[in-house]
Structure formats: C-alpha cells, structure tokens
Amino acid sequence: MVPEYGLWLPPDISTHGYQVDRLINVLHWFMALLFVGWGIFFTYCLFKFRARTGHRANYELPNAKISKWAEVAVAGFEVVLLFGLALPVWSQVKSDFPTDEDNPLRIRVIGEQFAWNFHYAGPDGIHGRTSPELMKADNLIGLDMSDPDAADDLVTNNWMHIPKNKKIVCDVSTKDVIHSFWIPVLRVKQDAIPGMSIPVWFEATEHGDKFQVACAQLCGNNHYTMKGDLTIYESEETFNEWYESMAGDGEDEEEEEE
Numbered sequence: 001m002v003p004e005y006g007l008w009l010p011p012d013i014s015t016h017g018y019q020v021d022r023l024i025n026v027l028h029w030f031m032a033l034l035f036v037g038w039g040i041f042f043t044y045c046l047f048k049f050r051a052r053t054g055h056r057a058n059y060e061l062p063n064a065k066i067s068k069w070a071e072v073a074v075a076g077f078e079v080v081l082l083f084g085l086a087l088p089v090w091s092q093v094k095s096d097f098p099t100d101e102d103n104p105l106r107i108r109v110i111g112e113q114f115a116w117n118f119h120y121a122g123p124d125g126i127h128g129r130t131s132p133e134l135m136k137a138d139n140l141i142g143l144d145m146s147d148p149d150a151a152d153d154l155v156t157n158n159w160m161h162i163p164k165n166k167k168i169v170c171d172v173s174t175k176d177v178i179h180s181f182w183i184p185v186l187r188v189k190q191d192a193i194p195g196m197s198i199p200v201w202f203e204a205t206e207h208g209d210k211f212q213v214a215c216a217q218l219c220g221n222n223h224y225t226m227k228g229d230l231t232i233y234e235s236e237e238t239f240n241e242w243y244e245s246m247a248g249d250g251e252d253e254e255e256e257e258e
C-alpha cells in the first residue's frame with residue numbers, strides 16, 4: 001500500500017496516532033472558532049464605537065463582562081486541551097515504555113547529514129559496540145565487528161524495516177547536528193541530539209511499502225534530501241525472513257573482502 005498523503009493529515013497507521021490527530025483536529029476547529037468569533041466582535045466594535053455625529057470614538061467598553069468571561073472560557077478550554085488531550089498521549093509515548101514482557105523490537109536510529117541509519121541488534125537482541133573512530137564510508141555508524149555482539153547485527157541506510165503489530169522502541173541519536181526523526185504515518189517525531197540517545201516507541205497497525213521517514217529539523221543545506229523509506233512487514237515471520245536474507249548477504253560480502 002502506497003499511502004495517499006493528501007492535503008490534510010497523512011494516513012494514520014499507529015496505535016496511538018488517533019490521540020494525536022484528535023488533539024490536532026480539536027485545536028484547529030477551536031482556533032477557527034476563535035478566529036471567526038473575535039473577528040465578528042472586532043468588526044462589531046469598529047462600527048458600534050466609531051466616531052459619528054453625537055458620538056466620540058472610544059476605546060473603553062461600556063461593559064466588558066462578556067469579553068472577560070469569554071477570555072476565562074478560552075483559558076479553561078485550553079487547560080482541558082493540555083491536561084485532557086495533550087498530556088495523556090505524551091505520557092504514553094514518552095513515559096509508558098513497553099516492558100520486557102511485550103518483547104519490543106529495539107532499533108538504534110542514528111541521524112547524520114543527510115541520512116538516517118538503522119542499527120538492528122539481530123537474534124541476540126544486543127547491539128554491538130560502536131565507536132566514532134571506526135566510522136567510514138562503508139561503516140557509517142562505526143560498528144565494531146570485533147565485538148561478538150555485533151556479529152548478527154545489521155545496519156541499513158535510509159531504509160527502515162519493521163513488523164506490524166509489534167511494539168518498536170527506537171533509540172534516537174545523531175552523529176553531527178540536531179535532526180528530528182519523523183515518521184508521519186506513525187505520528188512519531190523525536191529530536192536527535194548530539195551526545196544523547198533518546199528512546200521513543202510506537203506500534204504500526206498496517207503493513208506496506210514506501211512509507212516515508214523524514215527529518216523534521218532544518219539541519220543544513222540538504223535537509224530536504226534527508227528522507228528514507230519505511231517497509232512494514234505483515235508479520236514478525238516475514239520481517240525475520242527479510243532480516244535473515246540481509247544478514248546473510250552481509251556475511252557473504254565480508255567473506256569476499258577477506
């Protein structure tokens with residue numbers, strides 16, 4: 001399935017996305033209402049209090065009670081937006097991380113000017129050691145192949161692969177400047193800060209090809225080219241098949257080099 005991004009929000013295929021969309025929708029309708037409401041009030045005042053025969057233009061309202069209560073109601077509704085709609089989904093995505101029981105798939109996401117690298121731990125579930133000294137053109141994240149934990153690891157460039165209906169935890173970091181890891185259809189956006197590894201989690205509910213991974217932080221001249229593809233597999237089995245085929249390829253290449 002290649003998603004239609006359309007003119008409004010992109011399709012949502014994540015378990016938590018409906019909460020983000022609800023907040024965005026309520027907020028926009030509310031702002032539209034305020035815009036129209038205050039606009040009418042403003043126009044009314046321009047006519048009502050204009051200078052004309054027998055009247056001096058006056059900026060002081062004879063009775064400001066209605067507008068005062070309107071202000072209080074707006075502030076009250078904003079409290080509801082914040083505590084009723086925004087904070088619950090924020091705490092879910094940023095605090096309630098999947099536990100070991102959920103058996104999440106952990107992927108390291110490493111941004112750089114201008115690409116996203118994805119570091120998979122492989123069957124052992126442990127990411128091999130990485131070091132900036134080992135970074136070069138064919139080892140973009142500096143994976144230390146002498147580390148036994150790195151033997152079954154896999155690194156992809158600008159192509160993320162995940163299974164659907166599985167909790168995914170991404171540890172987001174960057175090699176150079178601040179980037180922002182963004183998957184629009186999964187309603188995931190997390191800044192990548194140099195020197196930090198920041199976790200974020202999500203779960204996809206649809207499978208398909210060619211979803212977009214983007215960078216949401218202006219990070220340099222070629223920021224606009226910093227985008228990757230996302231393939232979501234129908235099941236963990238098909239995801240593992242892909243993994244095995246790729247990890248196998250990697251080993252072959254190394255043997256050829258030796």
Ligand SMILES: [Cu+2]
Nearest residue numbers: 179215219226
């Ligand atoms: Cu970037």
